[in-house]
Amino acid sequence: MLPRRGPRGSKREGSPFTGLGPVFMKEFADHLSSARMMVLMLFVIVFGAFPVAASLQQLRTVTEQDSYLFLRIFTSAPESLPISFVFALNFIIPIMAIGLGFDAVNSEFNRRTLSRVLSQPIYRDALLLGKFLGGLATLAVALAALWLIVFGAGLLLLGLPPRGVEVARGACFLLAAIAYGGVWLAASLLFSVIFRSTATSALCALGLWLFFFLLWPMIASAITIGFAPSQIHSAEQYLAVEQLGLVLARFSPGTLFSEAVVGLLNPETRTFASMLPAQMRGVIPGAPLPLDQSLILIWPQITGLIAGMIVVFAAAYVIFQREEVRA
Amino acid sequence: MRRLITLLALLVAPFAASQAFAADLPVMQGLFLLTDYPAQTVRAGEISTIRIKMQNSGLAPEAMALSLSGVPSGWKIDILGGGQPVASAMPGQNESVGLQLRVEVPKDAKPGSQQVVLSAKGSRLQSAELPLTLTVGTEAPAKLSLKSRLPSLRGTPRSAFEYSVTVGNDSGRDLTVALSAQGPANFQTTFTEGFGSNEISSIPIEAGQTKDIKIKVTPPRDVKAGDYPVLVKVAAEGATADLRVTLQISGQGRLALSTKDGRLSGEAEIGKASTYTLVLNNDGTAAVDEIEMAGTVPTNWKVEFNPKTIASLAPNEKREVQVMVTPADKAIAGDYVGSFRATARGESSVADFRITVTTSTLWGLAGIGIIAVALLVLLGAVARFGRR
Numbered sequence: 001m002l003p004r005r006g007p008r009g010s011k012r013e014g015s016p017f018t019g020l021g022p023v024f025m026k027e028f029a030d031h032l033s034s035a036r037m038m039v040l041m042l043f044v045i046v047f048g049a050f051p052v053a054a055s056l057q058q059l060r061t062v063t064e065q066d067s068y069l070f071l072r073i074f075t076s077a078p079e080s081l082p083i084s085f086v087f088a089l090n091f092i093i094p095i096m097a098i099g100l101g102f103d104a105v106n107s108e109f110n111r112r113t114l115s116r117v118l119s120q121p122i123y124r125d126a127l128l129l130g131k132f133l134g135g136l137a138t139l140a141v142a143l144a145a146l147w148l149i150v151f152g153a154g155l156l157l158l159g160l161p162p163r164g165v166e167v168a169r170g171a172c173f174l175l176a177a178i179a180y181g182g183v184w185l186a187a188s189l190l191f192s193v194i195f196r197s198t199a200t201s202a203l204c205a206l207g208l209w210l211f212f213f214l215l216w217p218m219i220a221s222a223i224t225i226g227f228a229p230s231q232i233h234s235a236e237q238y239l240a241v242e243q244l245g246l247v248l249a250r251f252s253p254g255t256l257f258s259e260a261v262v263g264l265l266n267p268e269t270r271t272f273a274s275m276l277p278a279q280m281r282g283v284i285p286g287a288p289l290p291l292d293q294s295l296i297l298i299w300p301q302i303t304g305l306i307a308g309m310i311v312v313f314a315a316a317y318v319i320f321q322r323e324e325v326r327a
Numbered sequence: 328m329r330r331l332i333t334l335l336a337l338l339v340a341p342f343a344a345s346q347a348f349a350a351d352l353p354v355m356q357g358l359f360l361l362t363d364y365p366a367q368t369v370r371a372g373e374i375s376t377i378r379i380k381m382q383n384s385g386l387a388p389e390a391m392a393l394s395l396s397g398v399p400s401g402w403k404i405d406i407l408g409g410g411q412p413v414a415s416a417m418p419g420q421n422e423s424v425g426l427q428l429r430v431e432v433p434k435d436a437k438p439g440s441q442q443v444v445l446s447a448k449g450s451r452l453q454s455a456e457l458p459l460t461l462t463v464g465t466e467a468p469a470k471l472s473l474k475s476r477l478p479s480l481r482g483t484p485r486s487a488f489e490y491s492v493t494v495g496n497d498s499g500r501d502l503t504v505a506l507s508a509q510g511p512a513n514f515q516t517t518f519t520e521g522f523g524s525n526e527i528s529s530i531p532i533e534a535g536q537t538k539d540i541k542i543k544v545t546p547p548r549d550v551k552a553g554d555y556p557v558l559v560k561v562a563a564e565g566a567t568a569d570l571r572v573t574l575q576i577s578g579q580g581r582l583a584l585s586t587k588d589g590r591l592s593g594e595a596e597i598g599k600a601s602t603y604t605l606v607l608n609n610d611g612t613a614a615v616d617e618i619e620m621a622g623t624v625p626t627n628w629k630v631e632f633n634p635k636t637i638a639s640l641a642p643n644e645k646r647e648v649q650v651m652v653t654p655a656d657k658a659i660a661g662d663y664v665g666s667f668r669a670t671a672r673g674e675s676s677v678a679d680f681r682i683t684v685t686t687s688t689l690w691g692l693a694g695i696g697i698i699a700v701a702l703l704v705l706l707g708a709v710a711r712f713g714r715r
Contacts, residue, residue, distance in 0.1 A: 016709055016713055123713070124713075125709060125713055270659045270660060270661040271659050275659060278625075278626040278627060279625075279626070279655075279657065279658065279659055281625045281626045282624065282625030282626075282628075282663040282664050282665060283625070283661065283662075283663055283664075284661075284662040284663060284664050284681065287661060287662035289660060289661055290683070290685075292685075293660045293661075293685055293686060295691075296660070296686045296688060296690065296691055297660065297686075299690065299691045299694045300690070300694060302694070303694035303695075303697050303698055304697075306698050306701075307697050307698050307700070307701040310698070310701035310702060310704070310705055311701050311704060311705075313705065314701070314704050314705040314708045317705065317708050317709070317712070318708050318711075318712050321708075321712035321713065322712065
């Protein structure tokens, strides 16, 4: 990057990525060997294993033909345990990401190691990005391991190899899960930059998660009802109200993630809203969409997750750059 | 005056005659042995049956012992009553008893007449005799006849041609008649009894009787228009009879709508026209005129045919039809079913087409743009706030 003039007139020199490599490797290694990571992994495996085991048990009794049987491991919610693997992931991933990121910066503050690190030839840019990427890589490794376990269990217990398109859809699902984790990792990183106390940071991150997970759906539906006309006269009016509810719900990353997953793992999904009777005519029910059409369908959701991750990280970056680090 | 007397005489005469006849009837008392044909022909080496009736007119019933005399040597004649050999018969007053003579003629019997007398004797001096003349003759050949009321029928390749024919046994013996028919290749013929539904290959016919049978001819579906003869043959013991029936088959066109390679699916992008090539084939036997193309597609979709109408399609002729389908602007990606139809008078063919609707990738590019904007914000932050 070319040298530029900063706001305080100081010259910026060198690439902001200098020292990114060591910070990333150190963070990655620290995460993988930490006791916290072990606990999180255990948590994830236990929460993931139950729905997978239950859905596999149910799938083994399925006799009807299903060309996407392998993907049903992820999405089927057996009667004995009314949560699917995907639903479990929907709330495990934020907890994992928050657990990995809530003390990323402020613990260095509290241990008084931040100024020591920054006295090395490492810029603040690289430190924050390295910490974020280290967390994201850890998350990716954990999710990929979990994904492989599920696929392996499916191979063993169903005794049928997944088709190429199923593997491709599964891989896209893994990428969506990592992007979803990235949003929450960036958010927890933001709180760790804002608050000096790790406890406050963790509390705020978990509070935000609880807000989106529990409160936001209710608020969104309350707003939708408030805006809806007292009497709905036509299908178009109903669709408009439904559309408003969907737009509001999509502010929550969890909604974006679950919609992306539904589009990917249920190939029959054509739309997330209702279809007008006119649009329903001639539809072949249950016909799966090709993968590229499914990707186009969920592309806004994926885009939203990735863009949200980048924007939240940018906010954390701006705040971190303006902070006093000497202590 | 003379004329009047003649007229009166003419009027009176029949009355006098009939009164005299009625007065004669009660006089006919007695016991009689009767047969329709007292002189018959029998064949060497064969068994003939002669029906005889013992009539009792106005006498008290009495057991009548039966006996035969004059039976030539080597011949065997049994007296049967009710199917069993009997030795005597007892008809009631003014009643009759049926008897049969079973005549078994030896193979080496010489031609010529033989006199056989059947006599019945009662215990009270009543008796009756019946002389029979049996002539050993040469064998009369079996003879069959075959007639049809409607020997020529008209229809399409898909109609059923049913001919009613009457088979007659004109010989003196019961015959089992074998039925067969010869038609052009791949024409199927079946025989059924007059009103029955069972398929038969032969039918027994008593001597001198006729029977109605039905012949059903099924032509192959792809038969060309024209006249087709079918030769019906009946045969029994060397006797045959045949009859020629005719099928006048008029042609019928048949439409078949498909594509060149038989694939009935295609892709279409939302809001854009996609063209598929259909192939219309006439695999019938006559030309189909004034064919109109039409299509049923989901709401707000557009469908156009080129050509929209076809004036005439000869048998075995193929014609390509372009169909242009435009999904509605608000259609949702996925699989839809549309059906294309070719309709002519009395003939139509439908092809169901599976259309995979795809969305344009334009919105995908917009998403990438949003990510690019987010990255630009980050780069701006780096440039603005970066500390080196």
